[in-house]
Amino acid sequence: MSEREPVTMMAAPIHLDYVFTAGVAQSKNLHGLEEGKFIGQRCPKCKKVYTLSRGSCPTDGVPTDEIVELPNTGTVTTYCVVNVPFAGQSIEIPYICAQILLDGANLSFMGLIQEMPTDEVRMGMRVEAVWVEPDELGPTMASVKYFRPNGEPDADYETYKEYL
Amino acid sequence: MSERCAVIGVGQTVAKAKREDVSIAGLVREAALAALDDAGLTFADIDAVVIGKAPDMFEGVMMPELYLAPALGAVGKPMFRVHTAGSVGGSTAIVAAHLVASGVHERVLTVAFEKQSDSDAMWALSVPQPFSAPLLAGAGGYFAPIIRAYMHRSGAPGDVGMMVAVKDRLHALKNPYAHLHLPDISLKMVEESIMLWDPLHYLESCPSSDGAAAMVIGSERAVGAATAETGRPPAWIHGMAMRSEPTMFAGRDQVNPQASRDCAADLYRQAGITNPRKDFDMAEVYVPFSWYEPMWLESLGFCDEGDGWKLTQSGATSMIENGDIPWNCSGGVLSSNPIGASGMLRFLESALQVRGLAGEHQVADARRALGQAYGGGSQFFAMWVVGAERP
Numbered sequence: 023m024s025e026r027e028p029v030t031m032m033a034a035p036i037h038l039d040y041v042f043t044a045g046v047a048q049s050k051n052l053h054g055l056e057e058g059k060f061i062g063q064r065c066p067k068c069k070k071v072y073t074l075s076r077g078s079c080p081t082d083g084v085p086t087d088e089i090v091e092l093p094n095t096g097t098v099t100t101y102c103v104v105n106v107p108f109a110g111q112s113i114e115i116p117y118i119c120a121q122i123l124l125d126g127a128n129l130s131f132m133g134l135i136q137e138m139p140t141d142e143v144r145m146g147m148r149v150e151a152v153w154v155e156p157d158e159l160g161p162t163m164a165s166v167k168y169f170r171p172n173g174e175p176d177a178d179y180e181t182y183k184e185y186l
Numbered sequence: 187m188s189e190r191c192a193v194i195g196v197g198q199t200v201a202k203a204k205r206e207d208v209s210i211a212g213l214v215r216e217a218a219l220a221a222l223d224d225a226g227l228t229f230a231d232i233d234a235v236v237i238g239k240a241p242d243m244f245e246g247v248m249m250p251e252l253y254l255a256p257a258l259g260a261v262g263k264p265m266f267r268v269h270t271a272g273s274v275g276g277s278t279a280i281v282a283a284h285l286v287a288s289g290v291h292e293r294v295l296t297v298a299f300e301k302q303s304d305s306d307a308m309w310a311l312s313v314p315q316p317f318s319a320p321l322l323a324g325a326g327g328y329f330a331p332i333i334r335a336y337m338h339r340s341g342a343p344g345d346v347g348m349m350v351a352v353k354d355r356l357h358a359l360k361n362p363y364a365h366l367h368l369p370d371i372s373l374k375m376v377e378e379s380i381m382l383w384d385p386l387h388y389l390e391s392c393p394s395s396d397g398a399a400a401m402v403i404g405s406e407r408a409v410g411a412a413t414a415e416t417g418r419p420p421a422w423i424h425g426m427a428m429r430s431e432p433t434m435f436a437g438r439d440q441v442n443p444q445a446s447r448d449c450a451a452d453l454y455r456q457a458g459i460t461n462p463r464k465d466f467d468m469a470e471v472y473v474p475f476s477w478y479e480p481m482w483l484e485s486l487g488f489c490d491e492g493d494g495w496k497l498t499q500s501g502a503t504s505m506i507e508n509g510d511i512p513w514n515c516s517g518g519v520l521s522s523n524p525i526g527a528s529g530m531l532r533f534l535e536s537a538l539q540v541r542g543l544a545g546e547h548q549v550a551d552a553r554r555a556l557g558q559a560y561g562g563g564s565q566f567f568a569m570w571v572v573g574a575e576r577p
Contacts, residue, residue: 030206031303036246070436074318080435100338102330103384104323109309112320116384119321121331128436132321140384145338163318179338184437186335 044161047077050089052161058153062090062127070128074163096124096169097177098147099185103140118143122169123185130185137170146182148174190577191286192420193537194293194404194412195225201365201397201522204303210250211257214299217398217527218258221295225402226415229259232402233291238268238278238298239526240561243310245301258297270430272325272472272561274298275399275529276568279557280426283403283570287423292405298530299398300523307394307525323383326391326475328563330383333477336441337385340480342495344385347476348376351390351520353504354473358517360505360547365395365522390476390520397524399531406576421537424554424577425456426570433563440564446485449567454487457571462556463488463502466571468512468539468549469556470532474519479503483513486558505547515539515547529559533570540574 044052047063051074054061062071063086065079072079075086101120104113118135120143135143136152150172159165197220199205205213214237222228235258242248251267258265270277275298282296300307307324314320322328337344355371358364368375371389379388404412409420429449431438438444450462459465471486473479480494488511489497501507505515514520516535519528536557538544544552554573560566 028207034246068436072436080432100331100335102327102334102386103381104321104327105380105384106308106323106326106382108312108323109306110312111323112314117321119323119327119331129434132318134319134321145334166319168319183339186332186339186440 045077047075051075055163055165056159056161058156058159058165060092060094060124060151062092064088064090071126072129073124073127074131090126092124092126094151095172096122096149097182098135098143098145098149099123099130099182100145101135101143103143116140120169121186122149123182128185133166134168135170136168144176146176146179148172148177189287189289190406190422191283191403192409192422193401193572194409194420195221195223195227195402196534196537197221197224197400198363198531198534199398200363201395201524203365203394203396205301205396206303210245210247210299210301210304211254213301213396213398214254214297215257217299217400218295218297221400221402224416224418225404225412227293227402227412232259232263232293232295234264234266234285234294235260236266236268236278236282236285236294236296238274238530240272240274240300241310244307244525245305258295270561270566270568272474272525273529273559273566273568274561275527275531276533276557276559276570277428277529277566279401279530279533280428280568280570282401283423283426286403286405293408294403295400296403296530297398297400298527300525300527301396302394302524303396326383326386329475330386332440332564333475334385336477336481339441340492340495342480345373346480346495346498347385347390348373348387350473350476350479350498351376353506354514354518354520356506357515357547358521361516363522364517365393365397366517386475392474392519392523395522395524397522397527399527399534401530401534401537418543419541419574421540421572422574422576424571424573425453427453427456428568430566433565441481442485442491443564445565446560446567449569450486453569453571459571462486463511466511466554466556467552468515469558470516470518470535471513471556471558472519472529472532472560473514474523476520479513482558486556505549512549515544515549529561529568532559533557536570537572540572
């Protein structure tokens, strides 16, 4: 036995499923997505509107009880073009991964931009959400297929510089 | 801080893509034994062990510290695990030092590691979250938009990141422990490497490494004993600080996070630093993607906000160009990235410098140095100041 090489690697695949209890606050957002709408929640103290809120303001630590319906449009505050393949990737590379600030919101979130060449994306670009077919809508972010340019002139840097 | 304490021994493995000759236990033990040897000690002399690594999902081994206790001589002794994502190596060293500074222990062994070849960190960092689109593409995909925001905000020319990529790889040629040794590195080579996460080229990104780092932190009494035994000087700890902030809140400055600025302010107050560029002889700072050098130069107060890229461009941070404030003389994270150990390597390298034991990448007469690590979504920060003088 002693002359045999040590085993240097063995693959041990592990599968993990988990159940996530969304809770009251996130259910509001998820029900919005089910209806093809973005739901924001406003902090009673700082008045900031959070998208995909977890139900409390991270700065003030108070419940964000006020519901605000947000429009389908927003601004790309910053972005990168992903050109790296990795295990489990579900989108064809290269793709644009952008921070999107919905109009009237005070927090951006990461969104996919499609229907345009990747080298034409820019900070300040105006975009709109493209939703799945009505019968496919569900309480999930997968209800939003992607965002695309909506043709409006680019937003002024001053309007989004705090949300990069 | 109450009791004075210092680094009395350091050890690190050579960082490389695959350490197929050792398990995780073998890897951490190698670094630990090297640190004990440097301190003139054995496992029997150690009071407690503090260990850190990046998220468990990286190797798929949950709570590895439990099975690593025997390999680290920790059976029957207190053992602690620290979790602060990529900054963990720094936070782990600080927790260990706190145990000595508080007077609880005399000698604490601290270890950090990552065995990226056992894992797929790119996958682990890209697992879709329940309420967001499946867009995340590793750490680069997270940080590239922040870098773009920095470039826009500061008006930096597009090649500054590439200059850092070249500089740190040239430094790495002086460090036998570094993973990447690229003697032909040049701006052209970086520019011609594939654009992975526009604006980041492949060669502006850190490698995936296997590696471990370890240090022994000792009380003033332990320092005296170690120095008498080995003849090697300690690296006194002049200050240490940690801060964190949430990943998302309205108006969060991800380019220059509040937690980073607060952490540096606390640290500098403890160590009496008023002008970082002048007061430090060198710095080891967590720069996993090239542009983080100018960004952290600003955040850490080495220059005014918006001027970090000018400092990099001037050669001030380059050993090769005899800059006045060399950064990452070891080659930094851009040259070796055993994730969990990367933060500790910054702390360890700063200690090596003020002990005068950094070999070919030693900064002449380094008396005071900064070690910094960050992690998560630029939200966890750990920093220390070490010096040749007893504080």
